[in-house]
Amino acid sequence: MATKHHGTPRERLALDTYIKLSRATAAVDARINRPLAEASLTTSQFGVLEAVWHLGPLTHGEIGRKLLKSSGNVTVVIDNLARRGLVQRESDAGDRRISRVALTATGTALLEAVFPAHVARVVDAFDSLDADELATLSTLLRRLGRAAAAAGNQPEPDRATGAHALTAVQTAVQEDTR
Amino acid sequence: MATKHHGTPRERLALDTYIKLSRATAAVDARINRPLAEASLTTSQFGVLEAVWHLGPLTHGEIGRKLLKSSGNVTVVIDNLARRGLVQRESDAGDRRISRVALTATGTALLEAVFPAHVARVVDAFDSLDADELATLSTLLRRLGRAAAAAGNQPEPDRATGAHALTAVQTAVQEDTR
DNA sequence: GGCATATATCTTGATGTCGAACCGTTCGAT
DNA sequence: ATCGAACGGTTCGACATCAAGATATATGCC
Numbered sequence: 001m002a003t004k005h006h007g008t009p010r011e012r013l014a015l016d017t018y019i020k021l022s023r024a025t026a027a028v029d030a031r032i033n034r035p036l037a038e039a040s041l042t043t044s045q046f047g048v049l050e051a052v053w054h055l056g057p058l059t060h061g062e063i064g065r066k067l068l069k070s071s072g073n074v075t076v077v078i079d080n081l082a083r084r085g086l087v088q089r090e091s092d093a094g095d096r097r098i099s100r101v102a103l104t105a106t107g108t109a110l111l112e113a114v115f116p117a118h119v120a121r122v123v124d125a126f127d128s129l130d131a132d133e134l135a136t137l138s139t140l141l142r143r144l145g146r147a148a149a150a151a152g153n154q155p156e157p158d159r160a161t162g163a164h165a166l167t168a169v170q171t172a173v174q175e176d177t178r
Numbered sequence: 179m180a181t182k183h184h185g186t187p188r189e190r191l192a193l194d195t196y197i198k199l200s201r202a203t204a205a206v207d208a209r210i211n212r213p214l215a216e217a218s219l220t221t222s223q224f225g226v227l228e229a230v231w232h233l234g235p236l237t238h239g240e241i242g243r244k245l246l247k248s249s250g251n252v253t254v255v256i257d258n259l260a261r262r263g264l265v266q267r268e269s270d271a272g273d274r275r276i277s278r279v280a281l282t283a284t285g286t287a288l289l290e291a292v293f294p295a296h297v298a299r300v301v302d303a304f305d306s307l308d309a310d311e312l313a314t315l316s317t318l319l320r321r322l323g324r325a326a327a328a329a330g331n332q333p334e335p336d337r338a339t340g341a342h343a344l345t346a347v348q349t350a351v352q353e354d355t356r
Numbered sequence: 357g358g359c360a361t362a363t364a365t366c367t368t369g370a371t372g373t374c375g376a377a378c379c380g381t382t383c384g385a386t
Numbered sequence: 387a388t389c390g391a392a393c394g395g396t397t398c399g400a401c402a403t404c405a406a407g408a409t410a411t412a413t414g415c416c
Contacts, residue, residue: 007297010301010309011297011300011301013304013309013312013313013316014300014301014303014304014312015297015300016316017304017312017315017316017319018206018210018300018303018304020315020316020319020320020323021202021203021206021315021319022203022207023246023319023323023327024199024319024320024322024323024326025199025200025203026246026323027322027323027326027327028196028199028322028323028326029200030326031326031329032196068201068204119185119189119193122189122192122193122196123188123189123192124329125192125196125322125325125326125329126191126192126195126196126322127325128321128322128324128325129318129321129322131188131191133318134191134192134195135191136314136318137195137198137199137315137318137319137322138191138194138195138198140307140311140314140315140318141195141198141199141201141202141315142198142202143306143307144202144205144206144303144304144306144307144315145198145201145202145204145205145206146205146306147303147305147306148202148205148206148208148209148303149201149205151209151302151303
């Protein structure tokens with residue numbers, strides 16, 4: 001196929017791995033999250049619902065750190081969930097800047113209706129790898145993610161609480177960093 | 179840390195790996211793509227520019243398949259690039275439905291100014307893994323991506339040409355599937 | 357030739373997403 | 387007690403993104 005140019009083997013290896021990482025993630029995400037549309041939920045909305053379901057009422061800031069989203073974004077997603085009556089904002093007695101997000105009965109019901117199938121899809125998405133391979137993959141990804149996160153950037157996850165929301169599924173696994 | 183509930187070990191393993199996959203990808207993407215903002219390029223815009231740079235003029239459809247984006251989305255991204263004079267649309271002589279996207283001189287200059295640093299960032303992002311580990315990761319991700327893509331969904335990459343654009347970096351590596 | 361169907365792209369409406377600017381609120385140092 | 391910095395959220399503007407639906411153009415089959 002005659003690759004035109006580009007440099008060292010190391011560069012090619014890195015670029016190649018990067019492509020596969022991007023593609024695999026895109027494919028897995030699509031497979032896992034697309035079906036959420038049937039419940040009229042986006043990935044982010046599901047993420048918020050799930051985080052609050054597992055952990056109880058959370059502030060915007062906590063949610064943002066868990067899902068790795070900007071504060072402005074959190075406001076929007078919560079607005080959309082609140083508009084549909086799936087969550088509600090509760091103000092904090094002590095600190096009036098804070099507003100905590102809690103599931104409504106409707107929200108709880110919806111999440112519980114959708115969650116089992118979601119987990120099943122996650123399992124399915126990974127069923128091409130056996131337990132050892134999953135463990136290996138997990139280890140490599142953790143190193144990769146850690147290094148990338150450490151290297152300068154970002155909102156900094158949520159190391160403190162040990163619970164990780166992220167793009168859905170999050171809190172189902174309380175451990176990540178261990 | 180007492181994970182509350184959830185089922186089988188296999189489920190936990192899959193969920194855990196999914197989290198790490200999402201987080202690692204997010205972190206790596208941020209690290210690699212954020213700096214593109216300095217050239218006022220988004221990830222998608224860079225992806226289009228790069229694809230066309232490597233492969234020559236492409237139709238919207240080809241671009242969409244390479245970057246795994248919907249047709250509507252491709253239109254928007256190209257509009258934004260065209261507005262800035264970085265690309266131009268050329269109509270096809272034989273088939274008037276087709277519009278091919280080509281780099282302008284400005285676009286070429288911009289891409290060439292930005293590309294080397296981009297590759298360097300990709301290499302950096304992966305420097306926590308040695309060559310063997312990268313190869314292993316690559317293999318596992320390919321299996322994962324393939325299985326997920328096969329399982330029902332999607333726009334179906336671009337198996338035919340062998341060239342893969344994707345979220346940037348793409349075409350720098352002509353081979354992927356091999 | 358002529359119509360049904362398939363293709364390639366564009367449009368529309370809803371959501372997500374970011375970064376930056378902004379507004380109350382709280383807290384710390386003096 | 388006061389004032390300035392830090393904090394928690396919201397707003398704004400620009401882009402991305404998808405799913406559906408609309409258009410225009412090609413093609414295939416009779």
